[in-house]
Structures are given as structure tokens and as C-alpha cells.
Amino acid sequence: MQNVWTLRLLGVAMRPWHCMLTIAGLVITLTCNESFAAVIINGQEAHPHSRPYMASVQINEKHKCGGFLIDKYFVMTAAHCRDKNRTLTVVLGAHRLSKIQPQWRFSVEDYYPHPNYQRRKYENDIMLLKLVKPAVKIQDVKEIKLAKTDKNGKPGSLCEVSGWGATPSSRPSTERLQVANVTVIDEKKCRHYWKEHYLPNVLCTGGTKRSGGFCQGDSGGPLVCQNLAVGVVSFRHGKNCDNPETPNVYTKISRYLKWIQKTIKQF
Structure with missing residues (x-):
């Protein structure tokens, strides 16, 4: 019997190579969200701000994908996270996304998915997000x-x-x-x-x-x-x-x- 594989991305189950995730971008503000779940499997809560490179990639201030800061102007994420029809933002310096605390939101100036990315196969599934402003001298934010x-x-x-x-x-x-x-x-x-x-x-x-x-x-x-x-x-x-x-x-x-x-x- 042939196995039927299902990929699950962005909370939607689909047959292989037929689903698409959306991600967010980057802007400096205080952020407060109340509307989503968050669990790494068989893990535990990280010590607050112990991973200062972590980014929450968001649409309409709601988390959609992860990402990580690799340069003062660039966040790395997966290419399948992009939605060309939505405005994207990225939050840096966060631990609890719904809590009112200093969290830095950046607009994305441009998107650089790998030129050989294949959406149907998730091949070369990597993308760089160019920030409008550099993420420098910000509390709890550091490149990896x-x-x-x-x-x-x-x-x-x-x-x-x-x-x-x-x-x-x-x-x-x-x-x-x-x-x-x-x-x-x-x-x-x-x-x-x-x-x-x-x-x-x-x-x-x-x-x-x-x-x-x-x-x-x-x-x-x-x-x-x-x-x-x-x-x-x-x-x-x-x-x-x-x-x-x-x-x-x-x-x-x-x-x-x-x-x-x-x-x-x-x-």
C-alpha cells in the first residue's frame, strides 16, 4: 500500500508540496498579541531572552513563522513562509508575545528567497528578509x-x-x-x-x-x-x-x- 504523506505548515494539513506558509516582517514598536498558541514538542519554556537572535515573523501582529537575526539588516527564515499578498513584519527581543513589554517590530524592505526555491517540493527552502532599519543597540537582540x-x-x-x-x-x-x-x-x-x-x-x-x-x-x-x-x-x-x-x-x-x-x- 502506498503511504500518503501529509505536511503540516502554518496549522493547515495538506498533501506534500501543496501547502504554503506566510511569514512576517520587521518595525520598532511595543507589541502585544493575545491570539495564538505556542509549543515546541517535548520541550520546555526557554529562559526569557536567552535566545536573543529569535524572531517572530508575523502578519497582522499574529505569529506565523520563526526566524533569526544573522546581520543587523537581515533575518533568515524559510522561503515557504512568504505570502506575496500580505504585509509582513518581524518582532525581535520577545519572549512572551502577548505580554506588554519592550518588543521591537521591524518592517521588511525586501525579500530574498533562494533563487532556486521550489515551493511545491520545499527545495532550497531558505529566505533572507531585509529590514528597513538596522537592528542595533537594542535590548535583548543579538545576531547568531x-x-x-x-x-x-x-x-x-x-x-x-x-x-x-x-x-x-x-x-x-x-x-x-x-x-x-x-x-x-x-x-x-x-x-x-x-x-x-x-x-x-x-x-x-x-x-x-x-x-x-x-x-x-x-x-x-x-x-x-x-x-x-x-x-x-x-x-x-x-x-x-x-x-x-x-x-x-x-x-x-x-x-x-x-x-x-x-x-x-x-x-
Whole structure:
């Protein structure tokens, strides 16, 4: 019997390669949202402001995707997060998104999805957001360095994923930043699970009943190994939010360094 795969992104379950996420942009203000859930699977609440690179990518002041600051003018996220018909913003310096506290909102000046991004397959699922103003000298906001080689995040590496993404489970939701430990798995194991949906230039974590992982709304966030951003949250199996037995898939950042550097050096 042929397996039917479902990807779950932005809280909507769809057949593979037929769903689209929207993300937000960036503007300096105080933000206060009340309307969404946030859970990293098998994780815990992060210590407030301990991940100062984290960005909440939003539409109409509602969280849609994760992201992370890699340069004073640029936030990295997943290419599938973009919605060309919506105004995008990004919030930096946040922990609890609905709480009235200093949170910095930036408008996005321009969008740079990878030129070879394939929306139907989520291939080359990586994008840079150019901020209207630089994110400098801001409380609880700091860039994260990128992995430069595939040695960062090699199989067996203990890493972490964080975000405000929603979960369909019955447990209480939270709007505080969550973090979970994850282990990078061998390429062969990931390919075994994903079969024809396995893509080049990715890495995977999870694959066990007790694995930590991400859920809808976490797309675009970073996979961090030894304080380096190694991957960008891309996609997962549609039914594995609570028990991610099927590996979670990330875009491997080290494979895109030349494109990243070329894009940033334009400004």
C-alpha cells in the first residue's frame, strides 16, 4: 500500500508540496498579541531572552513563522513562509508575545528567497528578509553566527530548536518561547523515512517516539548546534507534532553560504 504523506505548515494539513506558509516582517514598536498558541514538542519554556537572535515573523501582529537575526539588516527564515499578498513584519527581543513589554517590530524592505526555491517540493527552502532599519543597540537582540561547514551538525550532534509554533494537541498552549533538545540523525535514516520526498541540502533530527521537534508556526526558526545556526526549520510529517517518529527536516545553512554572503554584501 502506498503511504500518503501529509505536511503540516502554518496549522493547515495538506498533501506534500501543496501547502504554503506566510511569514512576517520587521518595525520598532511595543507589541502585544493575545491570539495564538505556542509549543515546541517535548520541550520546555526557554529562559526569557536567552535566545536573543529569535524572531517572530508575523502578519497582522499574529505569529506565523520563526526566524533569526544573522546581520543587523537581515533575518533568515524559510522561503515557504512568504505570502506575496500580505504585509509582513518581524518582532525581535520577545519572549512572551502577548505580554506588554519592550518588543521591537521591524518592517521588511525586501525579500530574498533562494533563487532556486521550489515551493511545491520545499527545495532550497531558505529566505533572507531585509529590514528597513538596522537592528542595533537594542535590548535583548543579538545576531547568531552561521555554521560554515557540514561538520557543524553532523549525525549524533545534540542541538536545539526553538519557537512559538502552535500544536494541535490538547495540552494548554503557551505564547512563551519554547526550546527542545534534538539529535541530528544520519542521512540514510532520514532518507529511509522520507523516501522520494527526501531533498538535497537538508539535515534531519528526531525519528523516535520521545524525540523533541517542531510544529506548525515553528517554520523558519533555527536549528542551533554549539551556538551556531546549522539549519532552518522546513517541514515535517503532518501527524508527528506530539510524537515526531518521522524525522523533522531542516534546510542545511552551510550549503548556502555563498548566496547568503553575496546577498548581504549588496548593502
